[in-house]
Amino acid sequence: MNIANCRGCGRLFNVLANEQYCPNCQKKLDEKFDIVKKFVEDNPNVPVETVAKETDTTLRQINKWIREERLSFSPDSAYGIPCENCGKTIHTGRFCDECKRKLSNTLRSALDTPPKKENTSWTSADRERMRYIK
Template sequence: MGELKHCPSCNDFFNYTGIREVCNKCALDEEKLYEEVYRFLRKRENRAATIERIVEVIGVKKSLLHKWVRKGRLQPATFPNLGYPCDNCGKLITQGKLCENCVVDLKSGLRQFDAAIEFRNKVNEHEATYRKDRR
């Protein structure tokens, strides 16, 4: 059973079933835009087009292009200048949610946190041993 939601594109109500984020009318409009973008990119001279170029020529929103790349409808292997923004810094990526730099930073932060926890546990353990010996 679906729930009633506002369409983020046209603000109409629609029955959200978890399949589409927009109403049927907007989904059809998006599909027409997708077909137009795909036809544009299939031409040899346009395969290396950037997102900005596609927006300029077709008039599609960047967010839609990002969505199609994220969902795998537009393959960066075929169209090398396409991607979507990293969830953390906004750098253009082609897979996952974070760019390589953000992943490295996150792992580094986690290692530092784990080291701090381990150090705190050792200090607490040492203090407990010291107090027990002093009795």
């Protein structure tokens, strides 16, 4: 059983799957997220500073929700965050579409490489010798 201090209130709680907040603080955060999401849906072109001020939420928390792809701003919105790889302005997530594609292709090619085959061809002198199984 793992026990940790809640990042919100500081109380001890049982950690089940790498949580950082106790159930009470997590519930409050989820309620706050619903308020922010509704505000952004109702006012799509409002600056993020206004969203934070009107919903009484920190910019850091809003940016965290954007990075987690839980919250996104419209493509015509002036607000954006930088791609973690190239720095291009994006509206949600951690990487732009081009960097996602490059990372996906790199991972796919790393997984698809065929294993190296051992050289099993023997010369005429090797055919007459005793061989050992490796």
